[in-house]
Amino acid sequence: MRIANVDGRASLVLGDRVVDLEAASAGAFGADPQALLGRVDELLAAAGDLDCSSSQPLDRTRLRSPVPEPRQVFAIGLNFHGHAEEAGLPVPTVPAVFTKFPSSLSDPFAPVPCQGATVDWEVELVVVVGASARSISAKDAWGVVAGVAVGQDVSERTVQFSAGGQFSLGKSYEGFGPVGPWLVTLDELEDPDDLRLRCWLNDDLVQDERTTDMVFSVPQLIEALSAVTTLWPGDLIFTGTPAGVGITASPPRFLAPGDVLRSEIEGIGEIVNEVVSPS
Ligand code: ZN
Numbered sequence: 001m002r003i004a005n006v007d008g009r010a011s012l013v014l015g016d017r018v019v020d021l022e023a024a025s026a027g028a029f030g031a032d033p034q035a036l037l038g039r040v041d042e043l044l045a046a047a048g049d050l051d052c053s054s055s056q057p058l059d060r061t062r063l064r065s066p067v068p069e070p071r072q073v074f075a076i077g078l079n080f081h082g083h084a085e086e087a088g089l090p091v092p093t094v095p096a097v098f099t100k101f102p103s104s105l106s107d108p109f110a111p112v113p114c115q116g117a118t119v120d121w122e123v124e125l126v127v128v129v130g131a132s133a134r135s136i137s138a139k140d141a142w143g144v145v146a147g148v149a150v151g152q153d154v155s156e157r158t159v160q161f162s163a164g165g166q167f168s169l170g171k172s173y174e175g176f177g178p179v180g181p182w183l184v185t186l187d188e189l190e191d192p193d194d195l196r197l198r199c200w201l202n203d204d205l206v207q208d209e210r211t212t213d214m215v216f217s218v219p220q221l222i223e224a225l226s227a228v229t230t231l232w233p234g235d236l237i238f239t240g241t242p243a244g245v246g247i248t249a250s251p252p253r254f255l256a257p258g259d260v261l262r263s264e265i266e267g268i269g270e271i272v273n274e275v276v277s278p279s
Contacts, residue, residue, distance in 0.1 A: 001044060002269075003147065004182035005033040005064040012052070013182055019055040026051070034069045037183075038233030040130045040146040044185060064107045066149055066183040067128055072235040073100045073177075074225055075124075075153055077167060079240025080213045086248040095216050095224050100153065100238065104172040108150075108180020108271040112261070113278040115173040118157040119255040122241035123199035123207050123263040126151035126179050127218055133231040141222035142192060144231065147183040150265045152199075152273060153238050154178075157247050157254075179236070181269045189267050193217055196266040197242060202259060209242030 002013035003021075009031040010021040021043075022031045029036060029043060036043070077096035078084045084091045106112075112119075130146025153171060160170025171177075186192050199207035211217075216224065218239060225231060246253040255261070257277045264270035 001047065001185045001188065002182045003036065003040070003066060003185070005066050005068060007062050008064060009033070010036045012050070013058060014052060014055055016058050017055040018058045019052045023054050024050040024052050033064075033066060034234050037067065037128060037130060037146050040185060044187065060109055060181065063109065063181055065105055065179045067179060067234055067236055068105070070102060070105070070234045070236045071232045072229070073102055073105070073238070074236065075100050075171065075238035076216070076221060076240040079215050080209060080242040081215060082209060082213055082243030083241055083245070084215070086243045086245075091215055095221055097225065098167040098171065100177050101168065101172040104174065105177040105179060106175045108178055110175055110178050110273060111276040112152075112154055112175045112178070112255070112273045113173065114255055114257050114275050115278050116156040116158060117254065118247070119275070120155045120157050120246040121199055121201060121206070121255065121261050122153040122155060122245055123197050124151045124153050124238045124241050125195060125197060125211055125218070125265060127222075127237040127239060128183055129231045129235040129237070130233055132233065133222070133226050136222055136226040138217070138219035138223040141219035142186060144222065145186060145218070146233070147185040148189070148192065148268060149179050149183050150181070150263050150268050150271050151177065151179045151238055152261060152263050152271065153241060178271050178273050180271045184268045195268070198264045199244065200262040201255075206246075207242050207244035209244075211239075213242060214240065
């Protein structure tokens with residue numbers, strides 16, 4: 001199932017059409033996209049009962065973040081072997097966790113304000129938690145996931161590296177966290193542990209890797225995070241970026257107004273974000 005947020009209302013994507021979930025379920029499920037994230041298992045079980053006759057053409061300009069107001073946003077640094085290598089840094093022995101403050105999150109086709117001279121791209125698999133979860137073992141971890149989406153962990157590198165190793169603020173300017181284009185539930189994916197991520201900057205394919213290159217797999221990340229914190233329905237985990245970011249290019253390459261980022265994950269979809277001058 002593909003669960004979208006259309007102008008603030010939970011909706012299901014049916015090919016090139018969408019249907020409002022509250023209408024399709026005769027009110028059994030509400031319109032609030034965030035509240036739905038704790039009920040995705042229930043929704044999957046009810047799929048056969050939905051009336052999708054009121055579907056309309058999908059207009060991607062009306063798509064909003066499928067997870068508009070998470071309580072917690074986790075992000076993982078250096079979580080791909082290729083990215084650790086290109087950065088010249090040792091592969092972490094425990095997940096390097098930081099946050100993107102929720103105010104940085106944005107819509108799948110939202111512009112990215114270019115806040116600074118060293119703004120960089122990071123395509124990432126974004127995992128959306130679907131249940132309250134504490135002390136979850138890796139073998140049970142996919143069971144607490146509502147679904148997955150595409151994200152960009154946009155990063156202002158000067159701010160990121162100027163704070164004693166505390167990354168969060170440099171990752172949290174307005175518009176630095178587009179997520180979408182919708183949430184894909186796990187039953188749609190052949191193997192959620194093996195997904196191809198790609199990112200294009202204008203016409204250049206700059207990142208192309210599979211999630212099998214992760215240092216810590218999604219289940220291992222959920223085990224590590226839930227050993228310390230309680231995960232809540234609707235929480236986000238940005239699971240790290242593969243090789244091919246701008247700061248490690250030779251010479252380094254950073255985003256400028258007019259650039260367009262296109263980020264795609266196999267089996268999920270793509271998000272497109274134009275870089276603009278900050279207002
Ligand atoms: Zn990242």
